[in-house]
Every structure is written in structure tokens, then in C-alpha cells.
Amino acid sequence: MDKFTTLTGIAAPMPLVNIDTDMIIPKQFLKTIKRSGLGVNLFDEMRYTQDGKEIPDFVLNQPAYRSAEILVAGDNFGCGSSREHAPWALLDFGIRCVISTSFADIFYNNCFKNGILPIVMPQDVVDALMADARKGANARITVDLPSQTVTTSDGKVFAFEVDSHRKHCLINGLDDIGLTMEKAASIAAYEAKAATLRPWA
């Protein structure tokens, strides 16, 4: 997993609420057995017509946002299906950070496993960042994970909260499985105890 420390990049505004994982990556693209190559189909049904032409109004098709690395989105981003294809598609497109007032639980988890930082901010801050994002390609937002701040293109600084374990893993690009394998003895001890207490399980 790629490390995430600081990121300065273009933020694309997506004020729509309840952007679900079917919108982020429709089901026909879940038939892959790989993690890569999904960026071209990110937001497919909002981004392209049925015959595959770009819909010019869609934010990521606009010249100012084609190389966006940050999304500023409406409430409850990533709701619906557990598909990790959603963060894979965002990452493959080049998005490393999503900012919203709230995220669906599974999507939020999935982001951290893929080097994407989801940031929860109060409504007034999301509104301010959305306004900043609307300024277009020359307006760049800076996300600083070690200091837990987001800085707008005109220098306003907002602090955010993040779980300490997740922050540590993201900054260092750590593989969860490797960390857990180090606790193999604890797992074995639990299994031995459970085999006595709950032998049917």
C-alpha cells in the first residue's frame, strides 16, 4: 500500500448526497479478478453516455478537474455495497482523499486499506471546501495527515480527526495482515480457549 503523508492537489466538488458504490463503480465492472484498471470506469454511468461518450457536464470530465486528486462530496459518501472496487477505482483514477460530512462504514474502512484518506468534516467546513473546490484547477487544497489539517487555496486551515491506528498505518504504508500475523500466538490462545467454551462454533 502506498504511504499517505501530505497531498496538495485539485479538489473536485460533488455536492450530491448519498453517492453510493454502484455510482462509483457500476456492477458490470466487478467481474474483474484484478485490483487495477478500474479508473477509466470510475462513476461510469454519470461520466459516459450509453454509447461511451463523455458527458461534458460531469465534474471529472471538465478540463479543470480531469486530474483531480481530492473529492469534496455530499453526505453519506460510499453507501451501499461493500465492493472494494469503489476505492480501487478512485485510486486508479488518481483520487487519494475524499472529504465529506459522513461516510458509509464499509467504504470508510476500505479506503484505509488502499492508501486513500477519507476525512469527515462538519457541514460548514465541507461547504467552505466545496466553495474552494468550485474555483477550479488553479485552486489547490492541501491535506496534511501528520498534522491532521486541510488547508484551502486561500490559506484557511481546518483540523480533522482520524483514528490513531489507521493514521499510523497510512503514514507508514503498513500491511494490516503482516501486523496481525505478529499476534499469531494470541490468536492460537483464543482458539484454544474458545474450543473449550464454545466447541460448536
Place this chain on the structure above:
Amino acid sequence: MTAPRTLYDKIWDDHVVHQAEDGTCLLYIDRHLVHEVTSPQAFEGLRMTGRKVRAPEKTIAVPDHNVPTTLDRANAATMTEDSRVQVQALDQNAKDFGINYYPVSDVRQGIVHIVGPEQGWTLPGMTVVCGDSHTATHGAFGSLAHGIGTSEVEHVLATQTLIQRKAKNMKVEITGSLRPGVTAKDITLSVIGETGTAGGTGYVIEYCGQAIRELSMEGRMTVCNMAIEGGARAGLIAPDEKTYAYCMGRPHAPKGARWEAALAWWKTLYTDDGAHFDKVVTIKGEDIAPVVTWGTSPEDVLPITGVVPNPADFTGGKVEAVQRSLDYMGLKPGQKLSEIEIDTVFIGSCTNGRIEDLRAAAAILKGKKKKDGIRAMVVPGSGLVRAQAEEEGLAQIFLDAGFEWRLAGCSMCLAMNPDQLSPGERCAATSNRNFEGRQGRGGRTHLLSPAMAAAAAITGRLTDVREMMGEMV
């Protein structure tokens, strides 16, 4: 004396392998369910790192999302190449890693969330995960069950644990009894209508109250299945005599002395008096009506007697979202919900593909025919549900009514297989998501109960099932 605990607290405490100073826990997983869409990258990860499946005996796989449901599906040509590759990858991974497997050719094959309970893999007090958000279904047994992403699937395969922080406790109480024509599906949709799709974010919900107690296990699975649509990590219902009766004798349920020991344990799985809930929602059972969704979010739900709402009646980001929904759904504010004409009826899915759902639909359809021109299908949730429905004569009722009688799979719930809507087609569906494009690009979905879906098939429009039961509003 220990402080009073909720059911969630108890199951959580029983499964903590290790707790870090910051509160992050390593949680043991008792059952890991696997399907073909969200697992290939996880198995590939194991191969690349030379890791094994830690507990193959606790891992159960079944293909469901991609598999065609037509009777000719043994013919490989019914699947697209990419679907076939995914299913074959699961065949191979199940074999290579030695996990329990129900291939397409097995009569027990079906939707993973129907097969798990049916085979007795899901039992009270367990932790159950699957790379699928509707894993919440298994909470009906008083097991802590939730969906995970593919990276976490790999984590569970390799370590049989999950890194978790504890969620908050939420109680959803449905008091009193349901009125005739009102079902578990109406409960779960009405709760989402009340709390919103993000109302449960950060919580595990425990459903309780008389109306929940009065539901069958099938109905409880329907309620918990859609906890995720309310944003909750999981939904739970404390086990009781109905739960034990459902589990008893299932192939993988304990037997003999082990059954007795299990039963004694299960009887401790309830929320203690005075336990703390961070949020409480109470709904009167008698206030719940048969409902339908009108928009593209499961929270867009109203009683069938209602009208399509006006975007101007909403606030914040929802104004734009509702306008977008109505444009997508081809509906106008003020239009009566019961006048919305449909093209397709889909009865099935992990929400409503169990035997009781088929009985409820058949009770409405018996001796009647679907309206001409309507495409209607019933897709049983498993091969065993299908066999039972045939034995009970339900299949014949569906066939006589003009429905297609399919083989088991996820089918039109998510349209990753040949069962899809065409652009603009409108479907009365017993599934769980009405998102844009969910049932096929441009397809329009109205979520409702199996009985309501059956009623809609007869009239060709969204219909109050109570009118067919001889009880007017």
C-alpha cells in the same frame, strides 16, 4: 457485579483476541462466507505472499452474484466470459485452499446469505463476516454479522480475525403487532424511512419489541438484511425459541450434548436490563403500512397510499438529490404511488428469497394471473428453497399466474448476470437497493414486500395489497 451489557457488548466481549491501548481490537471471526465477486483478489493476495487459509473449516464459499438463473445454466454459454472466469476462480480457490464449497451444480447452491443459515453455519452468538454488505442478514440469529471489503476478506482468510473498533449501540423497538398485509419488509423499509440511510452509521442496531418477536426467522432475516441500508454496521435480534427451533437439526448445527451446551450459552444472549443504548428509535407496529420506495435511495419510502413528494419539501443536499431521483425515475410530484405502472416484477434476493416470502407472494397470486405484458419472475434464494416451494405447490401457483420460475441466485437484485432491466423499464422488486442503475442501466426500481410485488403483478401498477385481502384502508 459487572455492568449491564447489550447483546452486542456480550458478543463483542466474547470475541476479543487482543485489545490495543488505543482501543483497537482484534476480533475473532467464527464464520467467513465467501462469494465469487469480492474474493478473487483476496485469494490472489494469499498466493502472492505464500499464506494459507487459517481456518478452512470455518470458511464457506458459494457462487451467487454472476450465476444465471435460467434452467439451461448448466450450458456454459449462458454466462459471459468474465462471469465464467470469476466463478471458475472460486471453484479453483475453494479446491486449492480446502474450504467448504457449494458449486453451481450443487442443489444446496444459492445466495450466500440464504445458504449460510439454511445449512446451520450461522448460529447465535457467532461473529460472521462476508465480502458483501448484506451479511447483516445473519444478525437475525443474534450473531454479530457484517460486510467487509476484499482486503479484509484476505485478512480474515489469513488470520481468522478482523481489526475493529467497537461501534455504538442503537436500539430499534417495534412495539405492538403488525396489521394485516404488513410484513418484515415494511418494518425494515419504514425504519430506514425514519432514520435515513446514514442514521445508523457508526452503530450496531438491536431490533426488539413485540412485532420483532412475532416475526418468523425468515422475517427477522429480512429486517436485519437491510440494517446496512440504514447505514448500520450490523443488525441484531436476540435469539429465542424460534431461533433454536430453526437451527435444530441443520447439517452444521451442533448435535447431542454439544447442542445442549450451545443452547445453554445461547440463552445468555440478550440485552441486560438497564444496559446503555446510545440511540433509541421506537416505532409503533400498528402505525406501519405496506410501503414502497419512490426514489433512488432506500430512505425514499412512503406508504402505498401516499403521493410522490416534491423536492421543495426537502432541505440541504437532499433537494438536488430528490430532483435527480424524480428525473431518473420518471415521476412527478403529487402523482399517486398506486397509479405508477410497472413493466417487471422481481421476487427474490437475500432480502426476500426465502420460503416464507414465496408463500406470501403465492397466497396473493393463487388462482390469479399477472397482467398481460408484465414480465414477472420468482428467483428462489437457494436450490433447497426452490425444492421446498415445488413440494408445497407454490411453484405451480407462480407458473399458473404467468411467472417465470427460476433457479437460485442473486439475479435481478444487482444485475451482474443476464437478469437485468432495460433503460426506462420499471420494476416492482423485493430486493434491497433502488440505486440508479442497480438493476440495469436506466432501470427504475421500486422496493416492496413479496405480497406487494405479487399484487403489482396482477394489476400492472404499484398496488395496496390490502385491497386484495378484502381489507380497505
